[in-house]
Amino acid sequence: MRYLIAAYAACLTLLGAFAVVGAVLVFDATGPSNAAEAAANRNSFNLVTWELKHFPQKWLYKIGNIFRDEQGSDDDALRRYFALGDEIDELTREAPGSHDLERAEEERDDLEARVEDIIEGRVTSVLEEQALALEPPLFSDLGLIFPPVDFELDPPPRVLAVSPRDGIELDDSHLLTPGLSSETALGIENRVETDDPNVSALVVTTGGVATYPSVINEGRSYERVVDTVFHEWLHQYLIFFPLGRSYFEGGEARTLNESVANIAGSELARLYFERYGPLEPESPSPTPGASATPAPAPDAPEEPFDFNAEMRALRVEVEEMLADERIEEAEALMERKRDEFEVKGRYIRRLNQAYFAFFGFYADTPASVDPIGPKLAALLEQAGSPGEFVRQASAITTQGGLDELLGGG
Numbered sequence: 001m002r003y004l005i006a007a008y009a010a011c012l013t014l015l016g017a018f019a020v021v022g023a024v025l026v027f028d029a030t031g032p033s034n035a036a037e038a039a040a041n042r043n044s045f046n047l048v049t050w051e052l053k054h055f056p057q058k059w060l061y062k063i064g065n066i067f068r069d070e071q072g073s074d075d076d077a078l079r080r081y082f083a084l085g086d087e088i089d090e091l092t093r094e095a096p097g098s099h100d101l102e103r104a105e106e107e108r109d110d111l112e113a114r115v116e117d118i119i120e121g122r123v124t125s126v127l128e129e130q131a132l133a134l135e136p137p138l139f140s141d142l143g144l145i146f147p148p149v150d151f152e153l154d155p156p157p158r159v160l161a162v163s164p165r166d167g168i169e170l171d172d173s174h175l176l177t178p179g180l181s182s183e184t185a186l187g188i189e190n191r192v193e194t195d196d197p198n199v200s201a202l203v204v205t206t207g208g209v210a211t212y213p214s215v216i217n218e219g220r221s222y223e224r225v226v227d228t229v230f231h232e233w234l235h236q237y238l239i240f241f242p243l244g245r246s247y248f249e250g251g252e253a254r255t256l257n258e259s260v261a262n263i264a265g266s267e268l269a270r271l272y273f274e275r276y277g278p279l280e281p282e283s284p285s286p287t288p289g290a291s292a293t294p295a296p297a298p299d300a301p302e303e304p305f306d307f308n309a310e311m312r313a314l315r316v317e318v319e320e321m322l323a324d325e326r327i328e329e330a331e332a333l334m335e336r337k338r339d340e341f342e343v344k345g346r347y348i349r350r351l352n353q354a355y356f357a358f359f360g361f362y363a364d365t366p367a368s369v370d371p372i373g374p375k376l377a378a379l380l381e382q383a384g385s386p387g388e389f390v391r392q393a394s395a396i397t398t399q400g401g402l403d404e405l406l407g408g409g
Contacts, residue, residue: 043188045157045175047211054152054213057113074118079279081115082222084108089219112153112218120149123229126272130387132237147236150213151229155179157215159204160188163357165327166198168319170250170357176203182349189350202354210235222279226272231265234390241394252372253397258361259376260393267386305344310337315356315369322353375402382406 072080084104091101127133133146155178162172176188185203192201207228208216214232216225238244238257246253314337321330331352338351348355360368376393379402383389396402 043176043180045177051211075279077111077114078118078222081108081111082279085219116151116153119226119229122272122276123149126268130385132387132390149233151216151232152213153218154215156206156209156217159206161202161204161354161358162192163200163354164198165200165353167322168353168356168360200353202350202352202358204358208232212236227265227269230268231261234261234264238394242397243394246397252399255361255370255372256396259372262362263376263380264386264390307346312369372399375406379405
């Protein structure tokens with residue numbers, strides 16, 4: 001048995017080396033070129049340095065567990081960690097640089113490794129129930145998941161997305177440093193578009209990146225963190241199958257990959273919360289003298305705002321305008337709609353061709369009108385479980401392959 005465990009540890013070491021080499025390849029594949037070169041160079045995200053820093057942390061923490069006596073329940077640790085996130089957000093707005101902010105950040109940092117370990121264990125259990133463990137030869141009897149679920153709660157890199165102005169197509173994407181201000185992001189976009197007036201640029205905030213370990217946005221809610229952990233793990237899992245290996249071919253393969261990870265990740269997260277439940281904060285005591293009488297309803301309720309339908313209709317209209325070479329008219333329409341959405345409570349910093357190009361790869365989102373989204377939803381229903389859905393989808397690389405799975409090929 002100890003030889004098998006040693007061999008498994010060797011595989012993990014190789015996985016770490018693969019992560020570093022993969023980081024180099026991803027950096028080269030998404031690295032600066034053409035009009036985006038100068039802007040990306042000034043703000044590029046160093047994947048290799050990040051990997052070398054974070055890859056050993058999980059295993060060092062697990063070794064330290066032998067000597068560590070954790071206080072309180074797992075749910076208490078999770079509840080406190082995410083409550084501190086809300087507290088930090090509020091203090092950052094109202095008391096930046098204060099002692100209270102520093103104390104809250106230190107307490108959250110102290111809890112981070114434990115919270116990651118708790119969520120990793122729970123996610124692993126859901127994956128095992130769905131028979132999604134990729135068990136390498138020689139290790140199947142050990143019941144060990146490969147790749148192991150591993151993520152870091154950290155500010156994720158941002159992405160510079162570049163599309164031609166006369167169409168919606170992701171020509172370039174470059175990883176940028178986390179935490180760029182809106183002013184810096186706008187400056188990068190302006191430099192790219194000034195260097196090449198024929199492109200549209202957008203700096204995008206990401207929820208996570210499928211490095212190994214994954215980078216998961218520390219500022220997200222518990223529900224969003226869990227969903228993103230599943231999403232990024234699925235990218236790591238799929239790399240061992242045709243769907244994952246075809247990711248960098250772009251086009252249909254990338255849309256399929258991102259959409260499968262989105263749909264399956266959400267379904268797996270749903271199963272996670274069915275099993276472990278949400279984090280319910282303690283109910284606050286009612287304020288003395290507070291009235292329980294609800295506010296009166298408005299005289300004339302506002303017409304419901306369907307953001308998804310509005311976005312899809314906008315994308316169709318924009319594509320028609322671009323096909324007719326009405327570029328300035330399409331851009332004016334997107335800007336006008338962006339302002340309308342903000343009034344109705346949906347803020348988008350900048351809405352342009354690059355926005356639709358980047359988010360259009362997620363065929364189950366409002367930014368996409370790709371039929372792959374509804375077809376994958378049908379495959380999920382046909383498969384009967386998220387695990388079976390992923391197993392079937394992992395073998396395809398084209399929409400034709402998806403049609404065959406649905407019986408239409």
